[in-house]
Amino acid sequence: xxxxxxxxxxxxxxxxxxxxxxxxxxxxxxxxxxxxxxxxxxxxxxxxxxxxxxxxxxxxxxxxxxxxxxxxxxxxxxxxxxxxxxx
Numbered sequence: 001x002x003x004x005x006x007x008x009x010x011x012x013x014x015x016x017x018x019x020x021x022x023x024x025x026x027x028x029x030x031x032x033x034x035x036x037x038x039x040x041x042x043x044x045x046x047x048x049x050x051x052x053x054x055x056x057x058x059x060x061x062x063x064x065x066x067x068x069x070x071x072x073x074x075x076x077x078x079x080x081x082x083x084x085x086x087x
Contacts, residue, residue: 013042016050023050 007028013035014023022037035044 011042013037013044014050015044015046016048016053017046018048018053019050021050021052 007030009026009028011024012027012029012031014025015021015035016023024037024042029043029045031043031045033044034041036042
Protein backbone atom coordinates (compact mmCIF):
# COMPACT_ATOMS: atom_id res chain seq x y z
CA UNK A 1 0.00 0.00 0.00
CA UNK A 2 1.14 3.52 -0.68
CA UNK A 3 2.08 5.48 2.44
CA UNK A 4 0.19 8.62 3.53
CA UNK A 5 -2.86 8.20 1.26
CA UNK A 6 -5.17 6.11 3.45
CA UNK A 7 -7.46 7.68 6.06
CA UNK A 8 -6.76 6.87 9.69
CA UNK A 9 -8.81 3.94 10.95
CA UNK A 10 -9.89 4.43 14.55
CA UNK A 11 -12.56 3.51 17.06
CA UNK A 12 -15.36 6.11 17.12
CA UNK A 13 -18.28 6.52 19.55
CA UNK A 14 -21.57 6.92 17.68
CA UNK A 15 -24.43 8.35 19.77
CA UNK A 16 -27.99 7.60 18.65
CA UNK A 17 -29.74 10.67 20.04
CA UNK A 18 -33.28 9.32 19.53
CA UNK A 19 -32.84 6.48 22.05
CA UNK A 20 -29.72 7.77 23.87
CA UNK A 21 -27.51 4.77 23.06
CA UNK A 22 -23.77 4.70 22.37
CA UNK A 23 -21.90 2.39 19.99
CA UNK A 24 -18.18 1.80 19.57
CA UNK A 25 -17.43 1.23 15.88
CA UNK A 26 -14.23 1.14 13.86
CA UNK A 27 -14.36 3.92 11.28
CA UNK A 28 -12.33 6.30 9.14
CA UNK A 29 -14.70 9.15 10.09
CA UNK A 30 -12.87 12.36 10.98
CA UNK A 31 -14.48 14.52 13.67
CA UNK A 32 -13.28 17.26 15.99
CA UNK A 33 -15.55 16.25 18.86
CA UNK A 34 -14.25 13.95 21.61
CA UNK A 35 -16.00 12.10 24.42
CA UNK A 36 -14.85 10.04 27.37
CA UNK A 37 -16.57 6.67 27.18
CA UNK A 38 -15.86 3.77 29.56
CA UNK A 39 -12.68 5.41 30.81
CA UNK A 40 -11.13 6.18 27.42
CA UNK A 41 -11.33 9.19 25.11
CA UNK A 42 -12.74 8.58 21.63
CA UNK A 43 -13.84 10.66 18.65
CA UNK A 44 -17.58 11.35 18.94
CA UNK A 45 -20.32 11.52 16.31
CA UNK A 46 -24.11 11.82 16.71
CA UNK A 47 -26.63 9.98 14.51
CA UNK A 48 -30.41 10.29 14.32
CA UNK A 49 -31.16 6.65 13.49
CA UNK A 50 -29.35 3.41 14.25
CA UNK A 51 -30.25 -0.25 14.59
CA UNK A 52 -31.53 0.51 18.10
CA UNK A 53 -34.09 3.04 16.88
CA UNK A 54 -34.93 2.11 13.27
CA UNK A 55 -38.40 0.56 12.96
CA UNK A 56 -37.15 -2.30 10.78
CA UNK A 57 -34.75 -3.52 13.47
CA UNK A 58 -36.96 -2.81 16.49
CA UNK A 59 -39.97 -4.68 15.08
CA UNK A 60 -42.19 -1.61 15.24
CA UNK A 61 -42.37 -1.31 11.48
CA UNK A 62 -45.61 -0.02 10.00
CA UNK A 63 -47.14 -2.37 7.50
CA UNK A 64 -48.09 -0.71 4.26
CA UNK A 65 -50.68 -2.33 2.04
CA UNK A 66 -49.22 -5.59 0.77
CA UNK A 67 -51.13 -5.80 -2.46
CA UNK A 68 -49.18 -5.23 -5.64
CA UNK A 69 -49.92 -3.20 -8.73
CA UNK A 70 -51.85 -5.95 -10.49
CA UNK A 71 -54.07 -6.64 -7.46
CA UNK A 72 -54.69 -2.92 -7.09
CA UNK A 73 -55.63 -2.63 -10.78
CA UNK A 74 -58.00 -5.61 -10.55
CA UNK A 75 -59.67 -4.17 -7.46
CA UNK A 76 -60.19 -0.77 -9.10
CA UNK A 77 -61.57 -2.08 -12.40
CA UNK A 78 -63.35 -5.27 -11.27
CA UNK A 79 -66.74 -3.69 -11.90
CA UNK A 80 -65.91 -3.26 -15.62
CA UNK A 81 -65.01 -6.91 -16.14
CA UNK A 82 -68.08 -8.07 -14.16
CA UNK A 83 -70.34 -5.98 -16.42
CA UNK A 84 -68.87 -7.57 -19.58
CA UNK A 85 -69.33 -11.08 -18.17
CA UNK A 86 -73.08 -10.49 -17.76
CA UNK A 87 -73.54 -9.50 -21.44
